[in-house]
Amino acid sequence: MTDGVQVIAERSGTAFRLPRGAILTVTDPKGEQVADLLAYNAADVREVISSGRTLDYAETISLTTGHALYSNRSQVMLTIIADSVGRHDFLLTPCSIDTFHHFYPDLKPHRGCFGNLAEALAPYGIEPDAIPVAFNCFMNVPVAADGKLRVLPPVSKAGDHIRFRAEMDLIIGLTACSAPDSNGGSFKPIHYEIETVADQAAVL
């Protein structure tokens, strides 16, 4: 028993509360679509997801089932409890009007995931400057032996998903990514579902 599947339309974003113990499932319904995810402590939004802390503790950039996502205060915010893809990015910040100017000078600029997240998070008192590196679900950014980064199409297929358990009361920001290269050249929706602790008990 949940509120069911929520849809994030292509090139848009949203924000919502995710209580401690709740499970968030992020699904790529059509395949090859990235979803940028941010997390803030609902009780104090200055505490925020931290790529640097997470990569340090995990000792890998290949985060998947069993890994914890840490805050800038070294607290676990989310644990990845299932992952049908196994390839996500935690190096890059959300695409923005500036990254569109840089990478796609011939395309009509878009405010990108950064702009979408900034608007969605504003009601929670979170400023644009407080948007850090996001956990980019399904984003495929291999690091070559010489350090070079490439943004390749996601390896996710239709219906692939990643599931997180909230380890504290959180504000989540989540997008259907807007950048051509990150999404195999086309823009698709992202689906998500929240199961609260009560939802999980009702299933038992």
Next chain:
Amino acid sequence: MTDGVQVIAERSGTAFRLPRGAILTVTDPKGEQVADLLAYNAADVREVISSGRTLDYAETISLTTGHALYSNRSQVMLTIIADSVGRHDFLLTPCSIDTFHHFYPDLKPHRGCFGNLAEALAPYGIEPDAIPVAFNCFMNVPVAADGKLRVLPPVSKAGDHIRFRAEMDLIIGLTACSAPDSNGGSFKPIHYEIETVADQAAVL
């Protein structure tokens, strides 16, 4: 004509203003010693160095001479204008009391670069929560083909250095790193020198 070489004692940190156009030279005087570097816009410290923006624009994690270090607002804060080492890290956050508990449970905990930076930056109105991933000069963190990270001794030798030009008026945080693994098992000072635009003109 500069104020000369400044010394950051082992396992400590400092902060200072770096005006636009000034050149900052960070030197490893004894070899195998890391210096965590942070940068904030002196006119608005909510604008801060961003690993995610920088890696995105550079399309590599191997940053060296010619690369720009960007802020969270996609503005260039610093340009690397010389680099005798060629291996630095921009993935990990400064070591802290929490990382000491995690990685060195048998050692006496230390507040680490994070605590040193927090104290040094406080007079500039910068809170601990506003400390992001640092540009870790001389830190040697190779990424394996499977994504695994290792923290190896720096490849820097005595006298090696990296030079940055400030592209805006900045507040800089800088440390002599406190974590055993990052520094080849021993703790050494870091030297730095600032050449303002006037200093540079006086040399001509």
